[in-house]
Amino acid sequence: MQSPYMFGPDPTAVQCPACGHRVLTRIVYRANIMTHLIAVLCCFLTGFLCCLLPYCIDSCKEAQHYCPACGAYLGTYSR
Numbered sequence: 809m810q811s812p813y814m815f816g817p818d819p820t821a822v823q824c825p826a827c828g829h830r831v832l833t834r835i836v837y838r839a840n841i842m843t844h845l846i847a848v849l850c851c852f853l854t855g856f857l858c859c860l861l862p863y864c865i866d867s868c869k870e871a872q873h874y875c876p877a878c879g880a881y882l883g884t885y886s887r
């Protein structure tokens with residue numbers, strides 16, 4: 809399903825297509841391929857411990873937007 813909205817890394821005001829409410833999206837951060845790449849890079853450069861770091865930093869992950877009213881998935885922002 810293609811979302812009509814462009815999402816950024818921050819909560820976005822949208823009209824939820826599922827419940828029709830005007831809401832500020834709830835964001836869930838998920839590790840994506842970029843997160844894994846950064847982790848591998850950190851592992852090579854600094855050692856094992858730092859390869860866990862990207863998984864703790866939200867800006868290294870993609871942001872999935874959900875409706876806070878009904879919980880519908882609305883779209884994903886990935887850098």
Ligand SMILES: [Zn+2]
Pocket residue numbers: 824825826827828829875876877878879880
């Ligand atoms: Zn909704």
